[in-house]
Amino acid sequence: MALRLVQVNFKARDDSALGRFWAEALGWGVSSEGPGVTNVEPVDFDWPDPVAVCVDVVTVPDPETVRYRTHLDLNTTSAAHQTGLVTRLKELGATPVDVGQGDVPWTVLADPEGNLFRVLEPRSVYRDTGPIAAVMVNCADPRAMARFWSEAMDWTLHEVTDDHARLRSAKGVGPYLEFLRIPVLKTESGRVHLDLMPYPGDDQAAEVARLTALGATDLDVGQGDVPWVCLADPEGNEFCVLTPG
Template sequence: MALRPVQVNIKALDDSAVGRFWAEALGWGLSSEGPGVTNVEPLGGFVWPDPVAVCIDVVKVPHPKTATKNRVHLDLATTSAAHQTELVARLQALGATPVDVGQGDVPWTVLADPEGNEFCVLEPREINKDTGPIATVVVDCEDPRAMARFWDEATDWTLHEVDDEHAVLRSAKGVGPYLEFLRKGPKTVPDRLHLDLLPYAGDDKAAEVARLRTLGAVDMDLGQGDVSWTCMADPEGHEFCVLGRS
């Protein structure tokens, strides 16, 4: 039994506008599974779920983002210095704004989407040459080693690196983006972004949820009501959802 990360969930006041931004930013397409939900996924015959891409679901909520920096953000890949410059300019034309999160003098550019969700446009890196437009899903944490233990067992992704400062996982198939945990500080508020995990066909969702509890995950009541997914948090309180098979 195992779970796989299949999408990043983004909370938004205007799911359509934020969804359009991310579709344009990534060169992906738009769809909707229902009111208040905008789905963003690759074009060209992509069939969800596929490890070549972690998709984006933008979900409407009534409250705006606070001034607090998100604990989860996306890093976007570029192929050259010229591509990085062009992408930053294009994203700003789409409504992104430069933000200072204390990054200092770094080779990547920190921006925020139209509702203030921070993300980075990376300089070209060899490791990201085959990730697709999303290079990394980055999660701030207190203890990367503890996060590596939990997420390595919770998912079927492969642990590539781990030390006191960061941990890196990627699909065992060697495709798609990386998942990185960076040492920062304690989590204090619910996040606007979280990962959604999906069981494989034939696996029992309830059994997977029970297994996650034994690994240290806890159930979360976010006011979700009677839904097909289960809201949980990892041992440091990072929210995630285990989706039901459709």
């Protein structure tokens, strides 16, 4: 049994507006499965496919204060591409943010609802990831997080140190999932989480039981009677297990 990382979920005040921003930022298209939900994915994409981790934007009545434990890193292929992308993102409504990063080669921005993300300088490791280089999660213990997530998913662990861990789909495509050690973590609820999906024919309840045995815990975020299951990883990061598909 194994799970796939299929999308990053953003809670939003306005799913349509935030979805349009991310579609323009990534060069993807938008669709909707119903009121209050905007799906952002590559044009003509047959979801799910590890070649891309999509973005799902959901309007909620009262989004939590932004917490910066999970963010996207955007890929660039040249210095000119990075400069041009930052300029275009600002025109779309992104704003520069100073988080104490100092003199670094990447640019930190916030989307129109305040979610942080980074536009990276060109890096060879991300040359074939697509527009999203990595989904980044701040944590206290990258080694422990790598153990949990590499067992939770069918993704391959590429690198792990005391400060950083990097995983990627076993098929060698799409963005990376990375864990970065941060001395002081935010503890309040966040607005960005990961959605995992079992393979067709696998049992959602069995996967949830397996994750619980690995150290995940049940999480009640007021979701009510829904077909997905909300859990928290060993460091308290929310994620959802969707129905098989």
